[in-house]
Amino acid sequence: MKINGVTIADTFAEAFTMRVARLVITGRTAKWAREAATKLTGFATSVIGCKCEAGIERELTPTETPDGRPGSACCF
Numbered sequence: 023m024k025i026n027g028v029t030i031a032d033t034f035a036e037a038f039t040m041r042v043a044r045l046v047i048t049g050r051t052a053k054w055a056r057e058a059a060t061k062l063t064g065f066a067t068s069v070i071g072c073k074c075e076a077g078i079e080r081e082l083t084p085t086e087t088p089d090g091r092p093g094s095a096c097c098f
Contacts, residue, residue: 044079045096052081052092059094066098074098 023030047062049055059078066076075098082093 043098045098046082046087046093047096048082048087048089048091048093050091055091055093056081059096063096 023032045062047055047058049058056078063076063078066074077097079095079097082095084090084092087093
């Protein structure tokens with residue numbers, strides 16, 4: 023399937039209702055941004071019946087964040 027010129031492989035399947043949000047956290051240093059992201063995502067894990075799943079998607083460079091500081095992208 024292609025949407026807006028982007029090829030999407032049909033490989034994802036989810037049996038439950040799902041909502042997703044992506045949050046960008048920035049800090050004075052990459053270490054502080056990562057620490058905040060770790061605390062934010064906490065112990066949310068993929069477990070049947072769990073009401074929340076969260077994780078750190080990846081670390082971001084200052085050129086990838088809105089305020090020009092190092093950051094981490096978190097998904098919920």
